Amino acid sequence: MQFATPRGMSRRHFLNHMAVGGAATLGASQFLQHLQANAAEVQKNQRACILVWLGGGAPTIDMWDLKPESKNGGDFKPISTKGDLQICEHLPEIAKVMDKMSVVRSMSTREADHTRGTYFMHTGYVPNPTVVHPTFGSVVSYELGAKRKDLQIPAFVSVGGGGMDPGFLGMSNAPFVVDAQGRIQNADMGQDAGRLGQRLTMLEAVEDSFINSKRGDSGKAHKDIYIKARDLMTSTQMEAFRVDQEKPEVRAGYGSTPFGDMLVMARRLVEKGVPFVEVRNPNGWDLHNDVFNTLRRTNLPNLDKGIAGLVNDLKARGMFENTVVICMGEFGRTPRINQNTGRDHWAQSWSVLAGGGGLMGGRAIGKTDADGLRIESESYLPSDLWATVAHSLRIPLDTVHTSKNGRPMKIANGGTPIKDLIG
Amino acid sequence: MNLVRFLALSMVSTVLCFSVAEAADGKSDRPVRGGDPVVDEINKYLRQGWTDNEVEPSPEADDSEWLRRVYLDVVGHIPESGTVEKFLSEKNSGKRRELVSELVEDPRFVRHMTTVWANVLIGRNAPDRTSREGLEKFLRESFAKNRPWNEIVYDLLTAEGHFEQNGAVNFILGQLTGNPNRDDYAVEATAKATKIFLGMQVQCTQCHDHPFNDWKQNQFWEFNSFLRQVRRRDVDKYDAASGRNVDDYSELVRRDYEGPVYFETRQGLMKVAYPKYFDKEIDSGKKTNRRQQLAEVMAKSDGNQQVARAFVNRTWGHFMGYGFTRPVDDMGPHNPPSHPELLDFLTEEFVKSNYDVRQLVKWICNSEAYHLTSQFNPKNEIDNPSIGEIPLFSHMYVKALTVEQLYDSLIVATNADQAGKGSYEDAQRQKEVWLREFMRIFGGNEDDEPTLFSGTIPQALMLMNGDLTKQAISPDKGAFLTTVLSSPKLRNDNQRIQALYISALGRIPSRAEYAKIEKVMRQAPSPIMAYQDLYWALLNSNEFVLNH
Numbered sequence: 023m024q025f026a027t028p029r030g031m032s033r034r035h036f037l038n039h040m041a042v043g044g045a046a047t048l049g050a051s052q053f054l055q056h057l058q059a060n061a062a063e064v065q066k067n068q069r070a071c072i073l074v075w076l077g078g079g080a081p082t083i084d085m086w087d088l089k090p091e092s093k094n095g096g097d098f099k100p101i102s103t104k105g106d107l108q109i110c111e112h113l114p115e116i117a118k119v120m121d122k123m124s125v126v127r128s129m130s131t132r133e134a135d136h137t138r139g140t141y142f143m144h145t146g147y148v149p150n151p152t153v154v155h156p157t158f159g160s161v162v163s164y165e166l167g168a169k170r171k172d173l174q175i176p177a178f179v180s181v182g183g184g185g186m187d188p189g190f191l192g193m194s195n196a197p198f199v200v201d202a203q204g205r206i207q208n209a210d211m212g213q214d215a216g217r218l219g220q221r222l223t224m225l226e227a228v229e230d231s232f233i234n235s236k237r238g239d240s241g242k243a244h245k246d247i248y249i250k251a252r253d254l255m256t257s258t259q260m261e262a263f264r265v266d267q268e269k270p271e272v273r274a275g276y277g278s279t280p281f282g283d284m285l286v287m288a289r290r291l292v293e294k295g296v297p298f299v300e301v302r303n304p305n306g307w308d309l310h311n312d313v314f315n316t317l318r319r320t321n322l323p324n325l326d327k328g329i330a331g332l333v334n335d336l337k338a339r340g341m342f343e344n345t346v347v348i349c350m351g352e353f354g355r356t357p358r359i360n361q362n363t364g365r366d367h368w369a370q371s372w373s374v375l376a377g378g379g380g381l382m383g384g385r386a387i388g389k390t391d392a393d394g395l396r397i398e399s400e401s402y403l404p405s406d407l408w409a410t411v412a413h414s415l416r417i418p419l420d421t422v423h424t425s426k427n428g429r430p431m432k433i434a435n436g437g438t439p440i441k442d443l444i445g
Numbered sequence: 446m447n448l449v450r451f452l453a454l455s456m457v458s459t460v461l462c463f464s465v466a467e468a469a470d471g472k473s474d475r476p477v478r479g480g481d482p483v484v485d486e487i488n489k490y491l492r493q494g495w496t497d498n499e500v501e502p503s504p505e506a507d508d509s510e511w512l513r514r515v516y517l518d519v520v521g522h523i524p525e526s527g528t529v530e531k532f533l534s535e536k537n538s539g540k541r542r543e544l545v546s547e548l549v550e551d552p553r554f555v556r557h558m559t560t561v562w563a564n565v566l567i568g569r570n571a572p573d574r575t576s577r578e579g580l581e582k583f584l585r586e587s588f589a590k591n592r593p594w595n596e597i598v599y600d601l602l603t604a605e606g607h608f609e610q611n612g613a614v615n616f617i618l619g620q621l622t623g624n625p626n627r628d629d630y631a632v633e634a635t636a637k638a639t640k641i642f643l644g645m646q647v648q649c650t651q652c653h654d655h656p657f658n659d660w661k662q663n664q665f666w667e668f669n670s671f672l673r674q675v676r677r678r679d680v681d682k683y684d685a686a687s688g689r690n691v692d693d694y695s696e697l698v699r700r701d702y703e704g705p706v707y708f709e710t711r712q713g714l715m716k717v718a719y720p721k722y723f724d725k726e727i728d729s730g731k732k733t734n735r736r737q738q739l740a741e742v743m744a745k746s747d748g749n750q751q752v753a754r755a756f757v758n759r760t761w762g763h764f765m766g767y768g769f770t771r772p773v774d775d776m777g778p779h780n781p782p783s784h785p786e787l788l789d790f791l792t793e794e795f796v797k798s799n800y801d802v803r804q805l806v807k808w809i810c811n812s813e814a815y816h817l818t819s820q821f822n823p824k825n826e827i828d829n830p831s832i833g834e835i836p837l838f839s840h841m842y843v844k845a846l847t848v849e850q851l852y853d854s855l856i857v858a859t860n861a862d863q864a865g866k867g868s869y870e871d872a873q874r875q876k877e878v879w880l881r882e883f884m885r886i887f888g889g890n891e892d893d894e895p896t897l898f899s900g901t902i903p904q905a906l907m908l909m910n911g912d913l914t915k916q917a918i919s920p921d922k923g924a925f926l927t928t929v930l931s932s933p934k935l936r937n938d939n940q941r942i943q944a945l946y947i948s949a950l951g952r953i954p955s956r957a958e959y960a961k962i963e964k965v966m967r968q969a970p971s972p973i974m975a976y977q978d979l980y981w982a983l984l985n986s987n988e989f990v991l992n993h
Contacts, residue, residue, distance in 0.1 A: 193901045208906040224982040227961040232988040236821045244987040251905035
């Protein structure tokens with residue numbers, strides 16, 4: 023495993039070295055106090071969001087909103103849960119924690135193309151050729167990142183693959199992408215900490231004249247990033263990425279699968295104070311063929327243990343009330359089952375799982391008709407979902423960002439928090 | 446390393462070092478820039494702006510500062526060490542103007558312009574079933590022949606056919622997705638074409654009259670109606686290996702469309718729009734080739750010369766860090782330019798030159814403002830557009846390197862692609878791998894003025910610890926650093942340090958810098974490590990990643 027903890031030198035030695043070299047902005051003792059202030063208590067009260075992304079578009083009609091009486095119903099039976107709703111029989115562990123989570127059954131989002139749907143669900147905006155809207159993790163990073171003074175990990179981490187665009191909020195709010203094993207590219211210099219210190223000291227000697235030469239702020243901005251990169255490379259917080267340090271029984275609670283471990287990592291990151299973590303479910307959900315076998319054999323058991331494990335673990339650590347958990351993909355799938363026993367893309371009436379962070383649990387919010395084709399209640403957009411998350415994270419809903427071409431943009435596209443979720 | 450000897454040597458200035466130090470002190474002769482009537486006019490307009498705003502321009506940049514800048518802006522990467530040494534030692538007072546003339550004729554200028562415009566037209570991540578290679582080939586051939594800009598625009602607007610055989614189709618192809626029978630099929634193409642070629646942002650008027658510019662909703666749809674006779678055709682082929690159909694090629698074809706387009710106002714009223722470019726109406730019958738008509742009026746007979754104006758504004762922004770408007774592609778009465786008369790004048794001259802792209806570049810690069818140092822002076826501190834002030838161009842603005850400039854500059858500074866024993870093909874393959882990584886980590890499609898370092902931690906980590914940097918400072922035989930350190934021409938540490946500075950930063954270190962570096966080098970466990978740290982620091986420095 024690639025990892026950035028300094029080797030061959032104690033942390034204290036390293037910090038002293040840095041201080042002597044003149045590259046450290048914080049003295050060693052100050053720095054250590056900082057670390058102590060990082061104790062669990064501080065982060066416990068910090069709000070966070072974990073987005074579990076089911077890329078490809080999950081068949082929510084088979085998961086959260088079953089239609090057993092309809093020809094669209096498919097193979098699965100509903101089962102009762104600890105909440106006031108029924109879900110799929112292949113999600114028995116989630117059923118046990120369903121008093122804590124709710125299902126919004128009336129999402130209606132009109133974008134049934136993967137790229138457009140992914141964009142819409144992440145940003146709350148439909149794609150527009152001339153503005154790139156920030157994915158909501160970037161919004162949270164922008165709003166809360168600077169307030170987490172002790173946080174050395176970037177404020178928006180994406181676990182398990184491609185991140186989304188920070189848009190007009192800029193690359194400093196881009197997702198910090200790590201793979202499923204928590205490996206961070208280029209985090210290791212392959213040298214001991216002494217060399218890192220030596221190099222940064224040299225860097226300062228080389229570039230100070232430019233910074234001091236009155237050419238504007240770019241030089242300083244560059245230096246700030248290097249300080250952040252150095253802090254990250256040497257930070258004890260990097261342990262958050264090391265799921266292998268977790269007790270085996272904790273990992274077992276999440277199913278001991280790659281997906282389960284990604285969620286363990288998300289919880290560890292939130293514990294360190296990271297306000298937004300996106301976890302990409304490694305199973306493919308674009309189920310045009312053989313939907314029921316795929317769900318039964320792999321996708322659902324994997325999801326079931328992972329989500330239930332996450333909810334239980336957050337609860338056990340007293341973090342659930344401060345951590346919103348959202349589980350969704352870019353759209354649902356057609357109620358009609360196609361000739362390949364699959365379902366195609368469907369954005370008109372589908373479901374999202376949400377809970378934690380003070381949101382109501384155990385509820386089915388919104389209603390689709392008997393065949394799952396139409397919504398028979400108020401329908402919701404991704405903007406409403408993100409407004410709900412913003413509400414939970416205590417980000418004011420009247421926040422406005424300005425795009426690069428000067429257009430004012432309401433946070434979460436001016437959506438309204440979903441009443442039945444916020445209680 | 447023998448540190449005593451190093452110290453002693455670092456006290457002795459070389460002849461080269463001395464002459465540059467003198468230039469930096471402002472004692473050397475300041476060559477008269479200009480001599481071309483257009484350049485003289487540019488200078489006049491800018492000077493007027495300085496006087497009116499009571500600022501004084503910064504001194505002229507020294508040769509190394511200017512050389513690095515003109516290389517990055519015109520050919521897309523830093524100058525090679527040999528170029529730097531040669532340029533610094535030349536005494537000819539016309540050498541800067543000569544160099545500009547040489548560089549715009551250089552194939553690397555064509556390559557750089559191709560990259561810049563492919564990014565503007567379809568973005569760094571080409572949309573699905575769009576051929577970036579095809580578009581690049583079209584641009585490369587156009588810039589290589591120095592075709593007039595309005596003809597290039599004409600082709601991009603009217604092209605039909607296969608996306609590799611006629612690469613110009615890719616601009617519109619890249620904007621077309623979804624159902625061709627839907628009203629919004631050509632909406633993105635409309636928004637992009639007006640934004641890029643006319644410098645006008647009309648996308649908001651798709652749904653309503655613009656809140657703060659002159660565009661009305663009907664104008665958006667009038668413009669859009671020109672682009673209704675277009676459709677993409679995606680052709681698949683059977684792949685025997687997988688037994689499935691896979692992408693083959695795409696093409697842009699003409700489709701029948703006649704009559705007006707319909708749009709809905711915010712109040713729910715349906716309205717019609719006929720093809721109309723500002724006040725010029727086009728026959729909406731079936732026989733009219735609307736795109737051709739649009740291209741005619743836009744690129745060839747527009748009394749407002751908006752295509753020329755938009756290009757001048759964007760090109761000025763490319764070289765000077767800021768255009769006359771901000772952003773460069775949002776022009777109009779709601780957003781007055783910083784130097785309206787200069788913009789008019791340059792637009793006029795650009796049209797008179799028959800839209801000569803190289804000539805425009807030469808005018809800008811020979812202007813007085815382009816030669817100023819990027820250092821503020823006490824009398825022009827208010828000229829700071831990065832905090833929202835109107836640019837006065839009284840000093841050069843610092844620009845962040847684009848990902849392509851950064852990557853190519855790293856290759857130039859390190860010869861990293863040539864290290865190792867592999868063949869030319871292996872080296873090319875390695876370069877591709879690195880470039881893909883760079884694109885992933887530095888990429889992004891932000892096409893606004895890159896005036897601030899948009900640094901992120903992954904970017905910093907890549908420059909600190911990535912393979913390219915590792916390769917550059919590797920102690921292995923054949924690696925760049927090893928080559929420099931073992932060069933028989935470099936006889937002492939002073940010369941070696943200087944060689945590294947020239948190859949990374951294009952300049953000679955000052956005496957104070959020698960002293961500081963020496964002090965740090967002394968702490969290194971071995972001489973080779975000291976040099977590795979130095980070169981690592983040079984490649985990671987702000988001065989390296991910024992174009993100043």
